[in-house]
Structures are given as structure tokens and as C-alpha cells.
Amino acid sequence: MEINWGLIWPILALQAILAVTGLVSLFKAEPANIRGPRWMWVLIILLGNILGSIAYFAAGRRET
Amino acid sequence: MKPFWIYYQKEMLEASRTYKWIWVPAVFLLLGIMQPVSTYYLPEILTMSGEVPPEAAALFTIPSADSVMASTLSQFSTIGLLVLVLAGMNTVAGERATGTAELVLTRTVSTLPMMGAKWAAMMTLMLVSFALGLAGAAYYTHQLIGPLEWGAVASGGLLYAVWLAWIVTLVLPLGAVLRGPAAAFISLGTAAALSLLSGLLPSRFQWSPGRLSSMAAEWMLGAGAGAWAPVIAALLIMLLSIIAAAGLLRRSPLSPQS
Numbered sequence: 001m002e003i004n005w006g007l008i009w010p011i012l013a014l015q016a017i018l019a020v021t022g023l024v025s026l027f028k029a030e031p032a033n034i035r036g037p038r039w040m041w042v043l044i045i046l047l048g049n050i051l052g053s054i055a056y057f058a059a060g061r062r063e064t
Numbered sequence: 065m066k067p068f069w070i071y072y073q074k075e076m077l078e079a080s081r082t083y084k085w086i087w088v089p090a091v092f093l094l095l096g097i098m099q100p101v102s103t104y105y106l107p108e109i110l111t112m113s114g115e116v117p118p119e120a121a122a123l124f125t126i127p128s129a130d131s132v133m134a135s136t137l138s139q140f141s142t143i144g145l146l147v148l149v150l151a152g153m154n155t156v157a158g159e160r161a162t163g164t165a166e167l168v169l170t171r172t173v174s175t176l177p178m179m180g181a182k183w184a185a186m187m188t189l190m191l192v193s194f195a196l197g198l199a200g201a202a203y204y205t206h207q208l209i210g211p212l213e214w215g216a217v218a219s220g221g222l223l224y225a226v227w228l229a230w231i232v233t234l235v236l237p238l239g240a241v242l243r244g245p246a247a248a249f250i251s252l253g254t255a256a257a258l259s260l261l262s263g264l265l266p267s268r269f270q271w272s273p274g275r276l277s278s279m280a281a282e283w284m285l286g287a288g289a290g291a292w293a294p295v296i297a298a299l300l301i302m303l304l305s306i307i308a309a310a311g312l313l314r315r316s317p318l319s320p321q322s
Contacts, residue, residue, distance in 0.1 A: 007208070062161075
């Protein structure tokens with residue numbers, strides 16, 4: 001089967017944008033403002049696709 | 065109007081500092097693009113998964129362009145709505161935690177411009193994200209599956225935006241009295257309950273704003289009925305929510321909650 005990469009790359013790019021934004025925010029935050037250990041969120045963001053990044057942005061930080 | 069603009073700029077700044085302006089539009093665009101692409105590749109995905117014999121996969125027919133758009137809306141109803149509510153849940157509850165509420169409430173200024181600005185900022189984020197997601201879905205559906213009726217997409221999208229708007233607005237008054245996650249949970253629960261009720265008893269709930277999501281899908285399919293009553297009900301709920309949120313924030317205790 002021929003995969004048309006022109007169709008797939010925007011999806012991959014958006015996933016990458018989400019993950020990179022999540023990681024940047026994670027490493028810029030003070031450890032006290034992160035719920036739970038930082039390495040756990042790194043794994044969640046990298047392995048959890050869209051839902052992992054959503055989970056981090058929704059529950060990962062204390063907004064103070 | 066001046067306090068409103070100051071609060072509005074503050075809200076927009078806060079939203080961009082917390083990366084909301086990146087991740088919420090990205091999630092919507094992703095949801096919008098993935099639906100037509102995965103529909104287009106579904107026969108291949110079925111064959112590659114190995115569970116389905118290739119003959120059965122060949123029987124699968126690609127649905128029509130407007131039904132792909134309608135199913136994109138149901139994607140927005142689950143993950144999209146969840147994302148919007150989660151992104152908005154701390155706009156009011158968070159003010160107490162950070163102490164901004166004390167600063168505002170100890171002065172004799174009205175909380176209405178503040179709530180109005182919070183609402184307007186949420187709506188800006190929601191409309192931009194949803195428009196991006198819908199445009200992505202429409203572009204890909206048009207390219208991969210077939211030509212679309214642009215008028216139906218636009219009117220269905222507009223109706224759907226009203227549905228998203230009233231649920232997201234519910235977070236404001238709930239956030240004024242509850243913690244952020246509780247506010248998010250209750251507003252999503254209300255939306256689910258109302259849309260279930262109006263699905264079960266359609267004749268009793270002609271006016272229910274819970275019908276808006278299914279009506280928007282019908283409009284996308286080109287079979288729209290009049291939607292004035294639910295739209296007016298949704299607009300009233302939004303207006304009352306903003307006023308109630310401003311009043312409740314004045315009354316509720318200032319102790320840090322979330």
C-alpha cells in the first residue's frame with residue numbers, strides 16, 4: 001500500500017508541536033509547581049500522544 | 065469599557081503564558097484533520113490490523129463527505145469539549161488561589177467587567193480553535209473524500225459554536241463557588257445530561273440547548289430544522305451565567321481553595 005506522506009506529516013507535526021510545547025513548559029516550571037515527579041510527566045507527554053499532552057496541560061501544573 | 069479591556073488583555077496574556085494559545089488550537093486542528101484522514105485510510109488500517117480479512121475490508125465503503133464532517137463534530141463533542149472546559153476551569157477558581165481576587169474584591173469596583181472579560185477571552189480561544197479545527201476537517205474532507213456543501217458546513221459550524229459556547233460559559237459561575245476540577249466536571253455533566261434528555265424526550269425538550277450538537281450535525285448533513293428556541297435558550301444561559309458568576313464571586317469567601 002502506498003502511504004501518502006503529504007497527508008500524514010501535518011498530523012505528525014501537530015503531535016510534535018503539542019509534545020514540544022508540553023516539554024518546554026514542563027522544564028521551565030519550578031519543581032514546586034508541578035504535580036508529581038517531572039520524569040513521570042516526560043513519559044506521559046512522550047508516550048501518551050494527544051491525550052498525554054492534554055493530561056499534562058490540564059493536570060500537570062499548579063497555576064500559581 | 066476601559067476596565068473591560070484591561071481585564072481582557074490580562075486574560076489573553078495569561079492564556080498565552082500558560083500555553084493555552086498553542087495547545088488548545090493544536091488539539092482541535094489535530095482532531096479535525098484526523099477524522100477525514102483516518103476515514104480515508106480505514107480499509108488499509110483494517111487490513112493491516114490483521115483481524116479483518118481483506119475481502120471484508122474491501123466491502124467497507126467510504127462515507128459521504130458531509131457525514132464525515134458530522135462525525136468530526138462528534139469528535140469535538142468529546143475530546144474538544146473536554147479540552148475547552150479543562151482549559152477554562154481555573155479562570156475563576158484560579159484567581160482565588162493566586163490572590164488576584166482579593167486585589168479586585170477589596171476595591172469597590174464591579175466584578176462584572178472582570179467576568180465579561182474572562183468570558184470574552186474564553187470565547188476568543190474557543191472560536192479560533194474551533195474554526196481552525198473545522199477548517200482543517202473541511203479542507204481534508206474536500207481533498208480526500210469529496211466536494212462539500214460549504215453553506216451547510218458554515219451554518220452547522222455556527223450552530224455548533226453556540227453549543228460549545230454555552231457549556232464553556234457554565235464553568236464561570238461554577239468556578240466562582242467550587243474548585244476548578246469540580247466546576248469542569250459539573251459543567252460537562254450538565255451538558256451530557258441535557259443532551260441525553262433531549263435525545264430521549266425530543267418533544268418535551270424542543271427548546272433545550274442540549275439539542276444543539278445533534279442539530280448542528282443535521283445541518284451539516286443538509287437537513288436542518290429551525291433552531292431558534294435552543295439558540296435563544298443557550299444565549300440566555302450564557303448571559304445569566306456571566307451575571308451570576310460576577311455576583312457569586314463577590315459573595316463567596318476569599319480563602320484560597322484550589
